[in-house]
Amino acid sequence: MYKKVKQYGIANGLTVEEKAGLVYGLINGYFVLIQQYPTTDAKHTVYLWAKPGTTQPVPATADYLNQSRSRFQYLQSASYNGSKITAEFQGLGFQWGQKYVPCLDAFLKEVTGYCQSNGLLPCCEGCGTESGLNLYQVDGYGHMLCSSCYSNVAGQIQQNALKKKQQGSGNVIGGIVGALLGSLIGVAAWVLIYQLGYISALGGLVMVICSMKGYELLGGRLNKLGIAITCIVSILMLLFAEYICLSIEIYKVYNDWSSSITFTDAFYSVPYFLNEPEVMGAVVKDLLIGFVLMAVGAFGTIKQTYKENTGTVSTRMVAPVTMSSQNGMNP
Ligand SMILES: [Zn+2]
Structure with a gap:
């Protein structure tokens, strides 16, 4: 978390959750959340939850926010949807280190003042209810909700996760076909790269990724069984690809001497040549690098699909929101 924002929060009596990147509390009687971007220091989203009172319709507040962009140097965007103000801040350019937090402070004071006076x-x-509110974090984002809206949101998320889990875990045959078809692209890549004289091992990377994508395409979700199947298919197909490369090499060499040798002859003579320690050594080296790159590709793909498929969205209650008594009682 950006140190100066943390200090600002502490100095203004706000709660600072450094690990979660949250600063929240009441400013001028309005609950405000400042959320730190995980990747960039001086980048924050500011949330303020409030619905229009009797005087100010939604578009007027949206207009006000839109115009305020010209007055606050680091305010990138600001919007209002009728229950929540969202403002994006980013410190850019010359000397933002000195001016960023004062800009944030001025905006918070002004916007809460605006809410008060309107x-x-x-x-x-x-749902717009005014009591029993809590601050929640859903999939990383802050939300201020009543408990019944929260249970709706949480229930929805759980249902989606369940749906994803059930989705397409069944069609293993389709998955195998997909994995085989995908791996053929890998075989082609391996042979082609070999012919061009580069490290054919890159084909191993292509093979395992295409095999996994093929499984997903025809078999559905890449579960543990799918991962096992695609890995076995990829390993076998890599051996097959290397075998074809050797056949081609043998065919090329013998074809120079006599045109009577066919590719099939060359294909069947591979085991004989593998008895040569020199040939075997080169093949083992090719395969080892291929397997290493295959493992890299498999690891990356598995990690990505697990992220997409497990549907584990973290939700938690951050803090109960207690409003000071002055809310809604301003003239
Ligand atoms: Zn609600």
Whole structure:
């Protein structure tokens, strides 16, 4: 978390959750959340939850926010959807280190002041209710909700996760066909790269990725069984690809001497040549590099698909939101 924002939070009596990258609390009686971007220091999203009171319709507040962009140097965008103000801040350019937090502070003071003087009411972003509110973090993002809206959101997420889990775990035959078809692309890549004289091992990477994508395409979700099948298919197909390369080499050499030798002859003579320690050594070296690159490709793909498929969205309650008594009672 950016140190100066943390200091700002502490100095203004806000709660700082450094690990989660959150600073939140009441400013001018409105609950505000400042959320740190995980990758960039001076980049934050500011949330303020409030619905229009009697005087100010939604578009007026949206307009106000839109215009405020010209007054705050580091405000990238600001919007209002009727229950939640979202503002993106990023420190860019010359001397932002000195001016970023003061800019953030000025915006927070002004926007909460605006809410106060226009009678906006703090509320649940789902249903607009004004009491029993909590701050939640859903899939990394902050939300202020009442408990019944939260259970709706959480239930929805769980259902989606369940759906994904059930989806296409069954069609193993389709998966095998997909894996085989995908791996053929890898075989082609391996043979082609070999002919061009480069390290054919790159074909191993192509093979395992295409095999896994093929499995997903025809078999559905890449589960543990799918991973096992695609890995076995890829290993066998890599051996097959190397075998074809050797056949081609043998065929080329013998074809120079006599045109009567066919590719099939060359194909069947491979085991004989593998008895030569020199040939065997080169083949083993090719295969080892191929397997290493295959493992790299498999690891990356598995990691990615698991992220997409497990559907584990983390949700948690961050803190109960208690409003000071002055809310909604301003003239
Ligand atoms: Zn609600």
